[in-house]
Amino acid sequence: MAQVTLTNVKKVYAGGVEAVKGVSFDIPDGGFCVLVGPSGCGKSTLLRMVAGLETISSGEVSIGSRVVNQIEPADRDIAMVFQNYALYPHFSVYDNMAYGLRNLKTPKDEIDKRVKEAARILAIENLLERRPRQLSGGQRQRVAMGRAIVRKPQVFLFDEPLSNLDAKLRVQMRVEIKKLQRALGVTSIYVTHDQVEAMTLSDKLVVMNGGQVEQIGVPSDVYRKPASKFVATFIGSPPMNILPAHIDGPGIVALGDAILEARDLRQNLTEGTKVEVGLRPEDIEIASEGAAGTLPFDVEFIEELGATQLFHGKLSGLPFVMQAATDVVAKESKRLWITVDPDRVHVFDATSGARLGRV
Amino acid sequence: MQKNAYFKGLTIPLLLLLPQLAITIVFFYWPASQAVWQSFLLQDAFGTSTEFVWFENYTELFSRPEYFKALVNTAIFSTFVCVLSLSIALLFAVMADRQIRGAEIYKTLLIWPYAVAPAIAGVLWLFMFDPSLGMLARGLQSLGIAWNPRLNGNDAMILVILAATWKQISYNFLFFLAGLQAIPKSVIEAAVIDGARPWRRFWTIVFPLLSPTTFFLLTVNIVYVFFDTFGIIDTVSGGGPSGATQTLVYKVWADGKGGTDLGGSAAQSVILLIMVIGMTAIQFRFIERKVSY
Ligand SMILES: Nc1ncnc2c1ncn2[C@@H]1O[C@H](COP(=O)(O)OP(=O)(O)O)[C@@H](O)[C@H]1O
Ligand SMILES: [Mg+2]
Numbered sequence: 001m002a003q004v005t006l007t008n009v010k011k012v013y014a015g016g017v018e019a020v021k022g023v024s025f026d027i028p029d030g031g032f033c034v035l036v037g038p039s040g041c042g043k044s045t046l047l048r049m050v051a052g053l054e055t056i057s058s059g060e061v062s063i064g065s066r067v068v069n070q071i072e073p074a075d076r077d078i079a080m081v082f083q084n085y086a087l088y089p090h091f092s093v094y095d096n097m098a099y100g101l102r103n104l105k106t107p108k109d110e111i112d113k114r115v116k117e118a119a120r121i122l123a124i125e126n127l128l129e130r131r132p133r134q135l136s137g138g139q140r141q142r143v144a145m146g147r148a149i150v151r152k153p154q155v156f157l158f159d160e161p162l163s164n165l166d167a168k169l170r171v172q173m174r175v176e177i178k179k180l181q182r183a184l185g186v187t188s189i190y191v192t193h194d195q196v197e198a199m200t201l202s203d204k205l206v207v208m209n210g211g212q213v214e215q216i217g218v219p220s221d222v223y224r225k226p227a228s229k230f231v232a233t234f235i236g237s238p239p240m241n242i243l244p245a246h247i248d249g250p251g252i253v254a255l256g257d258a259i260l261e262a263r264d265l266r267q268n269l270t271e272g273t274k275v276e277v278g279l280r281p282e283d284i285e286i287a288s289e290g291a292a293g294t295l296p297f298d299v300e301f302i303e304e305l306g307a308t309q310l311f312h313g314k315l316s317g318l319p320f321v322m323q324a325a326t327d328v329v330a331k332e333s334k335r336l337w338i339t340v341d342p343d344r345v346h347v348f349d350a351t352s353g354a355r356l357g358r359v
Numbered sequence: 360m361q362k363n364a365y366f367k368g369l370t371i372p373l374l375l376l377l378p379q380l381a382i383t384i385v386f387f388y389w390p391a392s393q394a395v396w397q398s399f400l401l402q403d404a405f406g407t408s409t410e411f412v413w414f415e416n417y418t419e420l421f422s423r424p425e426y427f428k429a430l431v432n433t434a435i436f437s438t439f440v441c442v443l444s445l446s447i448a449l450l451f452a453v454m455a456d457r458q459i460r461g462a463e464i465y466k467t468l469l470i471w472p473y474a475v476a477p478a479i480a481g482v483l484w485l486f487m488f489d490p491s492l493g494m495l496a497r498g499l500q501s502l503g504i505a506w507n508p509r510l511n512g513n514d515a516m517i518l519v520i521l522a523a524t525w526k527q528i529s530y531n532f533l534f535f536l537a538g539l540q541a542i543p544k545s546v547i548e549a550a551v552i553d554g555a556r557p558w559r560r561f562w563t564i565v566f567p568l569l570s571p572t573t574f575f576l577l578t579v580n581i582v583y584v585f586f587d588t589f590g591i592i593d594t595v596s597g598g599g600p601s602g603a604t605q606t607l608v609y610k611v612w613a614d615g616k617g618g619t620d621l622g623g624s625a626a627q628s629v630i631l632l633i634m635v636i637g638m639t640a641i642q643f644r645f646i647e648r649k650v651s652y
Contacts, residue, residue: 147549
């Protein structure tokens with residue numbers, strides 16, 4: 001087991017693409033860190049630098065107490081699970097799992113013991129003789145996991161391992177990966193563009209955008225106090241509503257005619273400063289008409305989700321979504337009055353998108 | 360996948376197949392059946408009378424030592440050309456696959472020999488290794504190596520092997536390169552992380568995954584050395600000296616030339632035909648059973 005530390009890691013590809021622009025964070029021993037961000041933001045590049053599959057342009061990666069920049073992937077004591085599983089198509093499941101141990105010249109009976117043990121944990125004991133093409137997507141995924149765990153590495157690296165599975169299997173495997181990681185206690189870095197996976201799996205969440213880190217924190221903090229407009233809209237589903245506003249006093253923002261209290265807001269801002277207000281669909285409550293701090297919301301379309309419902313419509317002429325319990329009665333093309341807990345009003349700088357408040 | 364279109368009846372499929380069928384019949388089945396028929400006939404020296412002689416042409420053939428010599432020559436020639444052209448092409452393909460700087464130029468240059476006509480290729484090599492004119496031959500002589508493919512049968516054999524190999528490397532290279540590039544990069548990366556060093560990685564992962572390409576190329580190369588090398592042998596050595604580079608297909612032509620032994624020549628081509636059918640059949644069965652993973 002080991003802790004992983006990244007210090008100002010950068011990657012410039014041969015063509016001049018700056019894929020990772022100076023990233024620093026560390027993962028404690030046994031931690032589960034998820035790198036999340038939109039496609040092309042440099043997550044895979046960062047993971048592959050930890051794996052040793054890409055050279056590190058500058059900065060330092062260390063695993064345990066060792067700087068690994070110049071160390072071969074095979075000697076970094078890591079295992080990686082790829083999006084397309086990358087199983088060896090001409091080997092049986094058993095040989096797929098045994099290959100890494102054979103390369104290490106592990107004794108035969110030790111290999112056998114470890115492969116069978118991994119197969120038992122992953123419930124693929126009856127598949128050991130099969131070839132990868134004879135397996136379903138979920139089974140291949142398990143074999144790929146098995147190949148990683150037989151080696152007993154210091155670090156697991158996952159690059160979108162669930163992206164090729166159907167939705168139901170994805171949820172199931174997500175839970176299994178988390179359980180397995182807890183049971184084995186191996187430090188893990190997991191890359192995904194799926195914010196639900198990111199929230200549920202991580203105990204340390206790293207949100208990336210354009211080769212840079214936007215925010216690092218435990219998932220609930222990232223959700224409750226997003227450090228930027230980007231994080232605010234990326235984490236959470238349906239995404240946070242963003243509305244233009246201006247500062248109307250200490251801890252007060254004005255959206256058109258309506259006034260909202262934002263308890264988190266920094267106090268020393270000039271009145272009239274243009275800002276953007278973020279309101280999560282799930283934080284919105286129905287209020288009585290015309291009460292103080294309420295906003296008019298014109299419902300246009302109602303989406304029933306079973307457990308909840310979504311009201312889509314316009315607020316001050318801008319698209320707006322709110323989530324409501326199923327017992328809330330609303331009609332399409334009618335006006336609702338809504339309000340938000342002042343603790344849950346997020347305010348962002350109109351130009352930089354940075355959070356104007358305590359993070 | 361599902362077949363989502365099909366034809367009722369036979370007329371349209373037959374019409375669509377007609378051009379291909381016509382070509383196959385005119386250029387393959389017709390000459391082949393002519394050869395089979397011809398191989399049972401014996402013409403007298405003046406071509407005035409023809410007699411049906413059953414297998415006499417065949418028994419006559421097997422009693423001639425030159426025929427066995429051609430057989431041995433073919434075995435040596437085809438083994439060397441196949442092994443050399445496949446292994447050199449594989450080496451080049453592995454090097455090109457590593458995306459080195461200038462890889463595009465390297466690939467283009469490697470493909471050129473394929474565009475050269477066999478006879479021209481033969482002349483090229485003949486020139487380079489001509490004992491009195493050739494640069495390379497002079498180089499050999501200055502190193503004290505006696506070299507004369509016009510007189511020495513072994514030298515002649517080496518020269519036709521070199522020319523035929525050179526000509527085939529391009530083709531094999533292209534297929535090997537395509538085969539290498541079809542191997543998912545992540546599989547190789549998984550092997551890197553699994554601790555397989557390059558040499559071991561090549562033999563345990565890359566080479567087995569290339570085996571469908573290798574078997575395909577082996578079939579194509581055997582057909583090539585059996586038949587398509589005629590032009591090269593003809594220009595480089597003309598089958599000589601004293602039959603040292605005469606292969607089976609060359610002998611078919613030499614014996615049939617001028618109509619001196621049409622029946623014997625036809626019998627030889629029928630034997631060649633059977634050999635190739637046999638080899639192809641064996642290879643396809645082998646491919647079906649072993650190479651699919
Ligand atoms: N081998 C490469 N050469 C050049 N540019 C690359 C290479 N791999 C990725 N990139 C670029 O680097 C950026 C980050 O890519 P990647 O790390 O794969 O993103 P992500 O995994 O977050 O989707 C992208 O702009 C991509 O086009
Ligand atoms: Mg990626």
